[in-house]
Amino acid sequence: MADAKEILGLPKGVVHSVDKRPKPVKETPKKPDGVSREVYALTGGLPLVMPALDISNLKKRPPLDSDKISWQWLPFTSSARIDNLELYHWVKVVNGVRPTGDYAFAKYNKTVDVVQYTDEEYAKYLTDPNWTRHETDQLFDLCRQFDLRFIIIADRFTPSRSVEELKNRYYSAARAILLAKAPSPEEVSDHPLVKDHYNIIHEVERKRALATMLSQSRQQEREDAELLAEAKRITESRQNAKNVEETELPTTAPAAAPTNVEVEKSPAPAGSTSPSPIPQPQVPVSVPQTPSTAGISSVPSSPKLRAVLRTTILGQLMQASTSSSGARMGKRIDQTLQDLGVNVKPKVPTKLVCTEHLELRKDILAFLSLQKQVQWKESELSMLRENPYADFPPTPSTPKRSHRGDHERASMRALGGSDIDSFTGERIGKRDHKRKAPARFLDVPPSPPQGKRARKLKAPDS
Structure with a gap:
C-alpha cells in the first residue's frame, strides 16, 4: 500500500475516506434432500426445471435386520410344456418362504388352434x-x-x-x-x-x-415419380377443361330445343351392313380455351362442323391435311409419329384430341420442310466451296404452280390457315430467281473493262 502511495505521490500518513457500508452477504443455497452432493455440485447450485423423481414417492430402504433374503437353487415346471419337464433355477427366498405358482414366462406361450379332421x-x-x-x-x-x-x-x-x-x-x-x-x-x-x-x-x-418395386434403381424411381406427376398434371388439366366446358355450355347452347336434325355417319366397310343413323341435334360445339389449347388458330371452327360422330370429324380433318401436304409427305409424317411413340390415329377421337393431333401433324410437316431446306443449303455450301463459279438450281422452298393450287388453298383454309404458306412465308407458286454471287463477294479479281470505257481510261501518251 505504501509503494502505491509513493508512486501516486500521496503522503503516507493521509487516510482517505473509504465507503464503510457493509458488504452484502451471499446466501448459500441449501442442498435439497434426495440429491447427492456430486449431482448438486455439477448443476452449479441451480434449481432443476423439472425434478426427475418425486421425493415423497421414494421408498426408504428397510433395515437390513428386518428381512432375511437368500437365493436357492430350486426346481420348477411350466404349464406351457406338455411333457412335465422339471428344470432348476435360482429363486429369491425371503424369510424362508419359497415362491409358489406357475412359471412366470408360461403366460407368453401362445399356440394356434389347428383344425382337426377325420x-x-x-x-x-x-x-x-x-x-x-x-x-x-x-x-x-x-x-x-x-x-x-x-x-x-x-x-x-x-x-x-x-x-x-x-x-x-x-x-x-x-x-x-x-x-x-x-x-x-x-x-x-x-x-x-x-x-x-x-x-x-x-x-x-x-x-x-x-x-x-424393391429391385428398382434410383433412376427408375425418379422416372416413376415424374410419370406420376405428369399423369396428375394431365388429370388436373382435363378436369379444368371439363369445368370450363360445363360453364360455357349454357351460353353457347340455344334457349329453345332445335327442330332440325342432321345425321352424319362414317362410311361402312364393304360387305358389312351399316347401322341405323344416329340423329345428332344441330347445336354448335365450342372448344374451351384451356392453357394447353390457347393460341390455336388453325382449328376448324366453321359453323358447318356441328355435333358429329367421333369417327367422322377425324377422317374429314385428316383428309384435308393429307391433300395439302401430299401422300408421300403424309407417309413421312406417319412414320415420324410412330418413331415418337404416338398413335397415327387417336384412340379417343374427340374434337379436342383431334385438334391437338392435327396441330402435331402441322408441326411435323413444318419440321420436315425446314429439314429439307437445310439439306439443300448445306449441299449448295459444299459445292460453292469446291467450285465458286458454279450455277445452282433454286432451292425448292415451295412447290410450283399447278392445277392443284386452288384445291390446296381450300384445304389450308379448312385447316384454319390462309393461301400463304405458313412455313416459308411465301405465296404458293412463287419461284425463286437465279442469282449469281457478285465478284466482290467471291474474292476474284474483276475482269478488265471493254469498249469505249477502256479507251477513255487509257493514258494520254499512249
Whole structure:
C-alpha cells in the first residue's frame, strides 16, 4: 500500500475516506434432500426445471435386520410344456418362504388352434386331385408344430411346394371343415378363416409387384415419380377443361330445343351392313380455351362442323391435311409419329384430341420442310466451296404452280390457315430467281473493262 502511495505521490500518513457500508452477504443455497452432493455440485447450485423423481414417492430402504433374503437353487415346471419337464433355477427366498405358482414366462406361450379332421370328413370335404392324404396330413402336422410359420413349413415340407400353395391348401381345408362342423353358417361367419378368404392369385401378384418395386434403381424411381406427376398434371388439366366446358355450355347452347336434325355417319366397310343413323341435334360445339389449347388458330371452327360422330370429324380433318401436304409427305409424317411413340390415329377421337393431333401433324410437316431446306443449303455450301463459279438450281422452298393450287388453298383454309404458306412465308407458286454471287463477294479479281470505257481510261501518251 505504501509503494502505491509513493508512486501516486500521496503522503503516507493521509487516510482517505473509504465507503464503510457493509458488504452484502451471499446466501448459500441449501442442498435439497434426495440429491447427492456430486449431482448438486455439477448443476452449479441451480434449481432443476423439472425434478426427475418425486421425493415423497421414494421408498426408504428397510433395515437390513428386518428381512432375511437368500437365493436357492430350486426346481420348477411350466404349464406351457406338455411333457412335465422339471428344470432348476435360482429363486429369491425371503424369510424362508419359497415362491409358489406357475412359471412366470408360461403366460407368453401362445399356440394356434389347428383344425382337426377325420377320415370321413377328409373323404367328404377335403378331396383334392392336386393333394394326397399323406401330403395333407404332413401339412397340418407341420402347421401345428411350427404355429403356421409357413416359411419354415415350406422349408421342411416334402415334396417341395411354394408358400402360396401351402397357405391356400391349409386355409381352404380349414375353412371347409369349420363350415361342415358348424350347425349353421351364421354361427361361424365372424371366424377369421370364414370371413377373410385367402386369394392365392392376389398374393402371387402382390409379391411379384413388391419384388419389382424393391429391385428398382434410383433412376427408375425418379422416372416413376415424374410419370406420376405428369399423369396428375394431365388429370388436373382435363378436369379444368371439363369445368370450363360445363360453364360455357349454357351460353353457347340455344334457349329453345332445335327442330332440325342432321345425321352424319362414317362410311361402312364393304360387305358389312351399316347401322341405323344416329340423329345428332344441330347445336354448335365450342372448344374451351384451356392453357394447353390457347393460341390455336388453325382449328376448324366453321359453323358447318356441328355435333358429329367421333369417327367422322377425324377422317374429314385428316383428309384435308393429307391433300395439302401430299401422300408421300403424309407417309413421312406417319412414320415420324410412330418413331415418337404416338398413335397415327387417336384412340379417343374427340374434337379436342383431334385438334391437338392435327396441330402435331402441322408441326411435323413444318419440321420436315425446314429439314429439307437445310439439306439443300448445306449441299449448295459444299459445292460453292469446291467450285465458286458454279450455277445452282433454286432451292425448292415451295412447290410450283399447278392445277392443284386452288384445291390446296381450300384445304389450308379448312385447316384454319390462309393461301400463304405458313412455313416459308411465301405465296404458293412463287419461284425463286437465279442469282449469281457478285465478284466482290467471291474474292476474284474483276475482269478488265471493254469498249469505249477502256479507251477513255487509257493514258494520254499512249
